[in-house]
Amino acid sequence: MNYATITFLCFLLAVGILYFAVPRRLQWSILLIASLTFYIFSCGTKIVFLLLAAAVLYTAALILDHFDRRFMLQKKALDKADRKLLQQKTNRCKKTVVLISVLLTLLMLLGTKYFNFFGSIINTAGRLWHHDQLFPVLTIMMPLGISYYTLMGISYIVDVYRGTAKAEKNPLMLLLFLCYFPHIVEGPFDRYEALSQQFRTPHPICYDNLKNGGIRFVWGLFKKIIIADRAGLIVNTIFSDLSLYSGSVQGFAVLLYTLQIYAEFSGCMDMVCGASQMFGIKIAENFRHPFFSRSISEFWRRWHITLGTWLKDYVFYPVSLSGHFKHINKMIRTHIRSKHFLMLLPSAYALFFVWFCNGLWHGASGKYIFYGLYYYLLMMLGQILKPVTEKLLQSLSITKDAAWYHFLEIVRTCIIVCFGMMIFRSASLSQAWKIFANIFTSFHISGLFDGTLLLKGVSAGDYLILLIAFLILLTVSLLEERGVDLRELLSRQILPLRWSLYLILLFSIIIFGAYGGNFTNTTFIYGEF
Amino acid sequence: MKQTTQQLLKLLQELNPDITYEGRTDLFTSGDLDSISIVMLVPELNDTFDIEIKVTDIIPENFNSMEGMLSMIQRLQNEAE
Numbered sequence: 001m002n003y004a005t006i007t008f009l010c011f012l013l014a015v016g017i018l019y020f021a022v023p024r025r026l027q028w029s030i031l032l033i034a035s036l037t038f039y040i041f042s043c044g045t046k047i048v049f050l051l052l053a054a055a056v057l058y059t060a061a062l063i064l065d066h067f068d069r070r071f072m073l074q075k076k077a078l079d080k081a082d083r084k085l086l087q088q089k090t091n092r093c094k095k096t097v098v099l100i101s102v103l104l105t106l107l108m109l110l111g112t113k114y115f116n117f118f119g120s121i122i123n124t125a126g127r128l129w130h131h132d133q134l135f136p137v138l139t140i141m142m143p144l145g146i147s148y149y150t151l152m153g154i155s156y157i158v159d160v161y162r163g164t165a166k167a168e169k170n171p172l173m174l175l176l177f178l179c180y181f182p183h184i185v186e187g188p189f190d191r192y193e194a195l196s197q198q199f200r201t202p203h204p205i206c207y208d209n210l211k212n213g214g215i216r217f218v219w220g221l222f223k224k225i226i227i228a229d230r231a232g233l234i235v236n237t238i239f240s241d242l243s244l245y246s247g248s249v250q251g252f253a254v255l256l257y258t259l260q261i262y263a264e265f266s267g268c269m270d271m272v273c274g275a276s277q278m279f280g281i282k283i284a285e286n287f288r289h290p291f292f293s294r295s296i297s298e299f300w301r302r303w304h305i306t307l308g309t310w311l312k313d314y315v316f317y318p319v320s321l322s323g324h325f326k327h328i329n330k331m332i333r334t335h336i337r338s339k340h341f342l343m344l345l346p347s348a349y350a351l352f353f354v355w356f357c358n359g360l361w362h363g364a365s366g367k368y369i370f371y372g373l374y375y376y377l378l379m380m381l382g383q384i385l386k387p388v389t390e391k392l393l394q395s396l397s398i399t400k401d402a403a404w405y406h407f408l409e410i411v412r413t414c415i416i417v418c419f420g421m422m423i424f425r426s427a428s429l430s431q432a433w434k435i436f437a438n439i440f441t442s443f444h445i446s447g448l449f450d451g452t453l454l455l456k457g458v459s460a461g462d463y464l465i466l467l468i469a470f471l472i473l474l475t476v477s478l479l480e481e482r483g484v485d486l487r488e489l490l491s492r493q494i495l496p497l498r499w500s501l502y503l504i505l506l507f508s509i510i511i512f513g514a515y516g517g518n519f520t521n522t523t524f525i526y527g528e529f
Numbered sequence: 530m531k532q533t534t535q536q537l538l539k540l541l542q543e544l545n546p547d548i549t550y551e552g553r554t555d556l557f558t559s560g561d562l563d564s565i566s567i568v569m570l571v572p573e574l575n576d577t578f579d580i581e582i583k584v585t586d587i588i589p590e591n592f593n594s595m596e597g598m599l600s601m602i603q604r605l606q607n608e609a610e
Contacts, residue, residue, distance in 0.1 A: 162585050301560065312564050317584045320568040329572060339543070343569040350568060383565070 001042050003185065003271050004224050011038070012275055019279055024202030031180065031199065031279065032172055038181040039144060046143035049108050054175045057153045058168065060101035061160045065167035067094050098161045102154055109150045112142050117364035145184035147361060151310055153178055156192040158314055165193045173199060180283075182272035186265065188284040189306035195283070203280030212487055216274030218505055223267030225513035226469045230462055231260035233514065237455045239425065246447040247438035254435065258421045259470065262291070265304070289481045294409040296379055296416060307361070311354045320350035344383055351376055362424075367432070371423045378416060465512050530599075533578070537598055540573050550595055557592040567592065574598075580605035 001008055015034040019027055039047050071090045075083045110118070119135030126134040156177070159165035168174045176199060177192055238245055238253040245253075266287040276283045290303035300308050319325060329345060336342055359372020398405060419436070426432035454460065479486060490498055541550045548561050556562045562570070571582050580602060591601040 164585065297563065297565065298560070301563070313584075316564055317568070317587055321571060321582065321584055326572075343544070343573070346568040346572060347565040351565075 001038055003268060003275075004221055012278075016278060019203075020205045024204070027203060027279075028173065028176060028199040031281075032176040035176060035179045035181040035184065039179050039184065042185075043141075043144040046141070049112065049143045049146060050149060050179055051175070053105050053108060053149060053153050054171065054178055056101050056104045057157050057178075058171045058174050060097050060157055061167035061174075062169075063097050064094050064157075064160050067097075068163075094161055098157055101157050105150055105153050109146055112140050112146055114360075114364045115140055145179070148184060148187050148189065149178040151361075152183075152189055152192075155189065155310060155314060159192060165191075168192070168196065180276075182276040183283055186268045186272070187304075187306055188269065188272075188286040189310045190284050195281070198281045201280075206280060209280050210278050213274040213277030215487060215502060215505075216277065217271050218274075218502075218509065220267040220270030220272075220274060221509050221513075222469070222505060223263040223270065223473065225509055227466065227473065228260045228264035228267060229514035230466050230469075231256045231263070234453070234455060234458055234462075235260055235425070237458070239427075242431070242435065242438075245452065246444050247435075247440065247442035248444050248447040249452055250435045251439040251443065252448055252453070254418055254422045254425070254439075257425045258418050261421060261424075263473065289477050291414055291417070292410060292477070292481050293413045294406060295413060296375060296382065299413055299417060300375070307358070311358060315357055316350045316354045319353050320346040325349060340387055344380075347383070348380055351379065355379075367423060367426065367429050370429055371420060374420055374423060462514075469512070533599060533602065534595070536577055537574075537595060537602070540570065540577060541595075543573075544570055554594045556594060557589045562592055574602065578602050578606060580609060 001011065011034075015030065018034075019030045022030055036047070039050065067090050071086060074086060078086060115135075116137055119137065122134050123132075126132070156165060156168075156174070160167050168177075173196055174192075177190070177195055180190075180195070183190055235253050235257045238249060239257075242250055269286045273283055273285070284306045286305050288302040288305065290299050293299035293302055325346065328349070332345060333342060336345075355372040355376035356369060357372070358375075359369040362368040362371065393400065400406075422435055423429070423432045426435060453463070476486060490501060493501075538550060541548070544566055545561070548556075550556065553561075557567075567587060571587075574580065575582060582601070582605065586601060586605070591597050
């Protein structure tokens, strides 16, 4: 079920009526029934994978809880040395439980999302040893949201292990956390403690939540239907046969794809955050105007925020602070004298795993792994060259706080991100390389104005609507970046003006939305990961 | 305590001399001490103060201010004894 459809709006309305009609202590069960209905409606019997993951994680968390309780009981009768031994033994048992549950959960993800990818790698290796087709190529339909609920489930069990979350006694509550319909399609990656407390809290009907959630939902629809779907038609047409277009048109398609994916992903987040807000439940924010970032690391702290924090908490810190890395670090310290490189070492090592996982999470192909490593290389290069750039800036008497330097940094970040999106959108790495080469070798600015861009089903009017919608998006983003709370500002205006603006937003979607003709209400890009 | 404070300040300034550390209470949440800076800093803190910082210690409360870092160091030193 696509969020940007009338079906979903009817579904949301029905869930809303039931949610506020039942006794408040049962509200969470309405959300569970709604989420399971949404899931079965979207991918039918594949719900079995979700139920299995929930069962594994629920049982594992209870076992961890049992170990903790046993330790607390037994330690009272022990002296300090024996207590330490018992703690070590308990930790070893807990680690084994976490490892088994994480592996079982990951196995389902690997089996459905990565089977063909890893199968093809093994087949290639097998051919070297004259073994043909060790793994069959299967057509496997991925269960909805498996990449999201797997990672959220892992965060839950690791948090219980670390003692930052309590083991859930009610299996249905854990199931709701995993399949909560606003975050199952494209995230965000919520954390258990934050969300489960809100599920348990009674939520009376609240005008502000309904109004603000509704406005945010409509704003997300605006981004999706007016910008992303319209840009998507142009991008898909150009990418369907790149050989017909010059480097300038290909470059334009890359720029437009960057706009499309941002409008679509952040639009979807606005829709789901808005929908959830109407129930009084705040889910995690995933975007903070990433295109105003001054560096790549800042960009990734503002784009898909919850994936970044997940990778930071469950890959980056554990790897960089792990015992085996400490061992490597000690060995290297005896050979390297440069303080700068020694300090860089932990992040260089751990970031490799982060960006490898980031790429692999996006998709089961070498292209996505390269996409992740592209950012890794750029980030490391920036860190390695930091002393040189600092000296250069000093010698040129350039202050980093100057507005023009700030602007140049933003432009540089945007260019790097666009090239990243070029890799992301291309069918293969070789296609990405061809586009990259064409942008520099056959760039004719006239190609953008000679009518080539008036593609089948796309008129000059579409470009005008796209431009105006982009300018509205830019203005709103700029104001929010400067700390202006637009909803608060609107709420202070007189009623006729306020509601006129709300209605203009709503009717602009109905009138200027990209549907009918060649336009299709496309599925969300990140929903396919 | 004064010596520990000076050692900590020296490590932080080696990490990034452009930041004012004293009196700040948002070093971690503002992003001045980002994840890369944290993993650069942690091995130095471990070596200098003979402690072992764990993943669960990397929270805003411990890294938002010099006071937070000092009390974390003190706590971990006590735990190690």
